[in-house]
Structures are given as C-alpha cells and as structure tokens.
Amino acid sequence: MNETMHEITSGLYLGDIFAARNPSLLNDHQITHVLTIARGSLGLLSNTLDATADGGKAFKHLQIELDDLPDEKLLERLEEGVQFIDSALSPSGDTTEPGKILVHCLQGMSRSCSFVVAYLVWKKNISVSQALEIVQEKRKKARPNAGFYRQLQEWERRCRDSTD
Template sequence: MSLLDKVPGDLKLYIGGLFTLRRKDQLAEAGITHVLSVLRLPLEEKLFEGYKHMVVEVDDVEDENLLEHFPAATRFIDEGLASGGAVLVHCAMGKSRSATCVIAYLMQKYNISPSEALEQIRQSRPLCEPNEGFMKQLELYHEMQTPENVEDTPAYQRWVYQREVEMSRACGQAPEAEKIRFEDEHVTAKDDSGFDMRCRKCRRTLATSQFLIPHQAQRGPADSCTHYFLDPLSWMRPELEKGEVEGRLECPNLKCKANVGKYAWQGMRCNCGEWIVPAISLSKGRIDEAKKRAADPSAMGIRMPATAGPRGPGQNNL
C-alpha cells in the first residue's frame, strides 16, 4: 500500500496519511500544489511550505460534525484542481476523515452516492473506511443534494437539533432553549392534506398531521397508539424552554388551558412498545381529528351542480 494513492480517474486528486507529508519526493512526483489536512493534531508548519494549505480540525469519532465542513473542503479541492494543480487530502491514517472529504467532493462533482464514491476510492486505497457517523453525514449530504451552504438547509438544521437532543439526553438534561427547533417556524409551504389535531375542550387547532413523528408499532396495530408524537411547535415554547427534562403540555388557549399532552426529552415508551426520543406528545383522548377540506371543490375533481354558482346571462338567480 502506497502512502500516497491517486483517486481513480482523470482528477489529480490524492489521498494519504500523515506520514505522506514527509515523502517530499512522492509529493513532487505527483505535482502536489494543495494540501487539505483533516485532523486536529498539532502540525509542523514546515511540512506545508510551498503548498496552499487548509486545515479541517476534527477528530475521528462518530459524533464529530464533519458535515458542516463539506462545502469549504470541496471548494478547496475544486479550486486546486481547477488551477491545474494536484491536491492531497490526508488525515492521520488516510482511512476515515480524509476519505470522507474526498467522497463528499466526488459526490458533488459527479452526482453519485456515498457508496459509489467510496467504491471508486477503494480501487486505489482499499483501507478507506469512514466511521459510521461520517457515513450517515455523507448520506444526509446526498439527500440534501450537496448544497453549497449546508447550514441554511432545513435538513441540516433538523439534524443539528437532533444531535443536541441526543447530547442533552446523554447528560440527563433538557436541550438549551436556543437549540430547540420549533418546526412550524421553518415551514415554507402549508400542507393542506391530512388532518388537524384540535383540543377536544375548546376546538383550538394544536397541530397538523405534517408535524407527526412516524414510528413503527412494536405490538398491535399502529392506530392503537394512545398518543400523537410531534415535532416541537411554537405554541409549546413557554413550556419547552423552561429547561425541564419532562412536563405536561396545556392548550395555549388562555380560556381553556386543558391538559392536552406531555413531553420527555429523555424519551417515552408508547403503549405500542416503541421508544420515542424526544417524546413530545398529544393524548388522543384529549384531541379530536379534523379532516382537512379543499377550499375549492373543483380542485379535487368534483363537478359542481348547475345551481351551485351564479347564473349565466338569461338565467334567473333564485
């Protein structure tokens, strides 16, 4: 196994480990002009003399956020190749972090999946194997269609929120108030399908079915569940931002204040057997479903009777 391996294809793109940087003869032979370092170890500056250099400071652990660095890393690689140079991407072993960044670049350039990009790299460097967390981030990057700015993408924002919930859960705490993502504040288009969930006491709409968290019933039919599990919604803000690990949810109608559900950041087991994390729920016994209706019946392909609308010329309007 060479310390410096070229990614198969026409690109002057190479991948290697930390010791690759000491093989100046190999670097010169490959025409390396740009070096992308993907690691947090202190680096000797003299190793990078004569190269355009970029550092992505991350550890090779599954909960590390490498996804946020994909756009900058891929731009650096692209600029190096576009200038007519050759690019080396390295980490400590040339196995996980460096492979992840090269995969992200190949995905963006060729519109291929993470597994296809990894297979291509392994043709020259079989040991490449991003850790499980990085592979999941690559899958998300693929689902997001490799955007130039991941931080403005709703899917990324939701992923960051879920990570925050998991870290808080591990510490036995509620997530920080500013980290909670209230999903209805990020919806750009209203979903007119499905149904509303209304307070049974005052009839106020509390949620729509687009904010339901689906889960697999572990025992019995799915409709036997006694709770609706939801994304955090803005009317829940006063309660969810208290910093409590668990609590109850009251109808936001000040004249009602009925107890409509509960939440548990550490998770809650549904009566069907599935464990939901985080668990933000409305009790079906305190909620009514209201099917949505289309405002314009003709939009649903329904033919209206002749007497339903204004009469034409020569006709009497009764």
C-alpha cells in the same frame, strides 16, 4: 508500490500523514495543495509546508480540525473542504493547468476519505456508495466511520436537492 498515498481521480490523491510529511514525494506527484483533516498542531507538517512545490511556490494548505469520532460534526465542514479540493483541481488565473491535491488525515482511512467521497458525490453527482467504491478501488483501507457515513448520506441528499 507507494502505500502512503493513492490517486483516486486525476490530480486527487488520498493519503496519510507520512505522505504529507514527505516534500519529495509531494513534488514527485506534482502536488500543489494539501488538505489536512486533523485536530491539533501542524508541527509535524511544518517542514513539508515550508518546503516549496515544484516551480518554487509554497504548497497551498488548508487544515480542517476534526477528530475521527462518529459524533464529530463532519457535515458542517464538508463544503469548505470540497471547495478547497475543487479550487485545487481547477486551473487558476496564473496557469491553464489544474493543480493536484493530497487530502490526508493520520491514516488516510476515515476523515480524509470522507472529504474525498463528499467531493466525488458533489462533483460527479453520484451516490455515497458509488463514490466510496471509486475510492476503495484505489485505496482498499479507506472507510469512513459510521457517523461520518451517515453524515455523507445527508450530504448526498443536500447535493441532490440543490440540483433538482
């Protein structure tokens, strides 16, 4: 069983740097988009991102620079990440098929998990705890740090307020 990435919901994968650095794994899973949640150089990913997804198009990529520290300003970056995930999973103008996205950080535990949880809270109108349960059902080690969890709870409040 592949432990570097897990499909959380249809087309939405959560994984680590090893999954992101493996173009054949990405192509095997028909990944079209990669969301990197890490600070610093993408040198580790350059070979992967220079490779092409099946169909000859380059992987669409977004990097959000955050460290895995409780006082990082996750909340300020969630909307950008959630919108990128949503655009990946929505059919685009040139195809009626939705894409597939890998959301990753270094270990696929805290930063990337936080963005996947935020997306599920926003898209499915569920609580952070419900979203985290969905994620952990597929990727046992997924666990946002305490500061990220508090910010996700604020994200949940904002999402709920915007639908009221």
